[in-house]
Amino acid sequence: MSLKIRLARAGAKKRPYYHIVVADSRSPRDGRFIEKVGSYNPMLPAEHEDRVRLVGERIAYWLSKGALATDRVARFLGNAGLTEKPAYRPQPIQSAPKKKAQERAAASAAAAA
Template sequence: MSLKIRLARAGAKKRPYYHIVVADSRSPRDGRFIERVGSYNPMLPSEHDDRVHLSGERILHWMSQGALPTDRVARFLGQAGLTAMPTYREQPKQSLPKKKAQERAAAAATAPAV
């Protein structure tokens, strides 16, 4: 059984609230879970103390049992100092400007300012 530490959505329509749970990776997002280990309220400002609550002791216990955090939860754990901050993936090349746009930007950068 592979375990995940992930977000489970709660709250009303357009008023999200998330529980941080330990669940079997095969169970649905908002379905069955093993233990609730924290919460996340994205409606609060980022500097607010109640935005993210983590039960550090239980999270470390489950990680020692083999549970893997999702990307967002790993970021929360890194900010809380429980684990190392995750390294971010490179930005996909598909979203970069195309060749002609890159040439125009390079030409504009090298052109003298008038």
């Protein structure tokens, strides 16, 4: 059984709240889980102490059993000092022009020069 430490959404519509859970990787996102090991409230400011709450000893136990954290949870664990921080990966900018549009813009700039 492959285990994941991941987020499970709770809360009302447009008011997200997440539980940090240990679950089988084949279980649905908000479905069955093994243990709740923390919570994440994105509605609170980034510096608020209750934004991310973790149960450190249980997370360490599940990591020792081979559980893998998802990207977002790995960032939480790295910030809390439970694991080493993952490499920084910038968020993709979806509004940026795609490859062909960039090529056309470069060709038109070269033609104008």
